[in-house]
Amino acid sequence: MRAELRALAAHLPAPAALIDRDALDRNTEAIAARAQGAPVRVASKSLRVRAALDRILEHPGMRGVLAFTLPEALWLARRGHDDLVVGYPTADRAALRALADDARARRAIAIMVDDPAQLDLIPVTNRRRPVRVCLDVDVSYLGVPGLRFGTRRSPIRTPEQAAAAARTIAARPGVELVGVMAYESQIAGIPDGARTARGGAIRMLRAASIAELAARRAAIVAAVREAAPNLEFVNGGGTGSIESTVAEPAVTEVAAGSGFFSPVLFDGYRGFRHEPAAFFGLDVVRKPDDATVTVLGGGWTASGPAAPDRLPTPVHPPGLRYRAAEGAGEVQTPLSGPAARGLVVGDRVWFRHAKAGELAERVSGFAVAAGGSIVERWPSYRGEGHAFL
Numbered sequence: 001m002r003a004e005l006r007a008l009a010a011h012l013p014a015p016a017a018l019i020d021r022d023a024l025d026r027n028t029e030a031i032a033a034r035a036q037g038a039p040v041r042v043a044s045k046s047l048r049v050r051a052a053l054d055r056i057l058e059h060p061g062m063r064g065v066l067a068f069t070l071p072e073a074l075w076l077a078r079r080g081h082d083d084l085v086v087g088y089p090t091a092d093r094a095a096l097r098a099l100a101d102d103a104r105a106r107r108a109i110a111i112m113v114d115d116p117a118q119l120d121l122i123p124v125t126n127r128r129r130p131v132r133v134c135l136d137v138d139v140s141y142l143g144v145p146g147l148r149f150g151t152r153r154s155p156i157r158t159p160e161q162a163a164a165a166a167r168t169i170a171a172r173p174g175v176e177l178v179g180v181m182a183y184e185s186q187i188a189g190i191p192d193g194a195r196t197a198r199g200g201a202i203r204m205l206r207a208a209s210i211a212e213l214a215a216r217r218a219a220i221v222a223a224v225r226e227a228a229p230n231l232e233f234v235n236g237g238g239t240g241s242i243e244s245t246v247a248e249p250a251v252t253e254v255a256a257g258s259g260f261f262s263p264v265l266f267d268g269y270r271g272f273r274h275e276p277a278a279f280f281g282l283d284v285v286r287k288p289d290d291a292t293v294t295v296l297g298g299g300w301t302a303s304g305p306a307a308p309d310r311l312p313t314p315v316h317p318p319g320l321r322y323r324a325a326e327g328a329g330e331v332q333t334p335l336s337g338p339a340a341r342g343l344v345v346g347d348r349v350w351f352r353h354a355k356a357g358e359l360a361e362r363v364s365g366f367a368v369a370a371g372g373s374i375v376e377r378w379p380s381y382r383g384e385g386h387a388f389l
């Protein structure tokens with residue numbers, strides 16, 4: 001974290017959350033360049049700050065939002081967003097009713113489905129202006145016996161299954177199939193840069209998965225188009241897979257979110273490096289011994305398999321580490337290491353979160369630095385009164 005940023009944010013009361021807007025802008029530019037002209041759909045879960053989302057969307061390379069819940073999408077639609085895909089299925093009956101009853105929202109939003117049971121929950125209010133749905137397809141790699149390289153999402157995997165699902169949707173009144181989403185989390189979300197045996201294995205699996213996926217995704221899209229000739233988009237990818245995703249002719253747009261704030265879990269890719277753009281600062285409140293400081297707060301652990309890589313990373317001063325028996329605490333976090341000796345009560349420690357959007361769930365807003373000063377404050381979704389997930 002640059003000294004200039006630390007100086008700018010030194011006066012902010014802890015817990016202090018900071019966005020480096022210049023880095024965010026450079027990341028936006030870099031992500032658009034990586035997409036080589038393919039439109040980038042911005043994954044809002046990896047931001048959860050409306051002002052950041054809106055600023056990113058001003059870039060000509062960005063198109064639309066990949067929202068994470070239907071209430072969020074309805075909220076964004078009310079604030080003027082008109083191209084929203086909810087990236088995950090919903091069983092929120094009240095939100096589905098609100099969508100079905102609102103002609104403007106129905107035009108702006110597509111919701112994710114992969115099961116007829118989800119279609120059953122959608123109220124049929126208008127057969128001429130149907131609810132727009134997108135078919136989620138599983139693209140994890142099963143080429144190594146006993147291993148699933150990827151996440152467990154949609155039950156639909158094959159072109160035949162996708163075509164059958166598309167026909168089921170076509171036969172339903174009140175819904176219209178407008179898109180296909182096939183998210184390759186194993187390429188987009190698993191860092192491939194480590195110079196270890198594990199890193200090597202990931203690179204091999206990644207290459208095999210990219211090849212398998214290109215053929216299968218093309219076949220899936222062709223099969224779906226037969227039942228849904230008006231298919232508008234085929235979405236794939238995420239920050240870690242932009243290059244391989246946009247190389248597929250079957251894909252019409254790529255999703256990205258994490259790369260804009262560029263949290264710690266996105267430092268480890270071989271093909272790109274974005275700039276850290278979001279930080280948080282905590283204050284030292286006591287010193288249990290000479291080589292340990294305790295900061296107030298800290299347990300802002302990221303989602304995913306519980307492991308040390310989900311902990312926030314203390315980035316300044318360098319050389320601080322968690323104590324194995326305590327980790328990051330609910331209220332207090334002891335940090336040890338050489339740097340602790342030089343710290344006194346009232347000093348600040350700066351951290352980066354492991355993931356991109358989850359930091360915003362912990363704070364009501366961010367101070368925004370640009371051009372050498374703090375220029376504005378951006379409320380988080382929470383700060384605007386919304387806890388979507």
Ligand SMILES: Cc1ncc(COP(=O)(O)O)c(C=O)c1O
Nearest residue numbers: 043046183238239255256257258
């Ligand atoms: C459906 C979907 N698309 C894309 C992404 C990629 O987002 P990011 O760029 O934040 O990794 C995710 C992340 O989990 C996702 O769930």
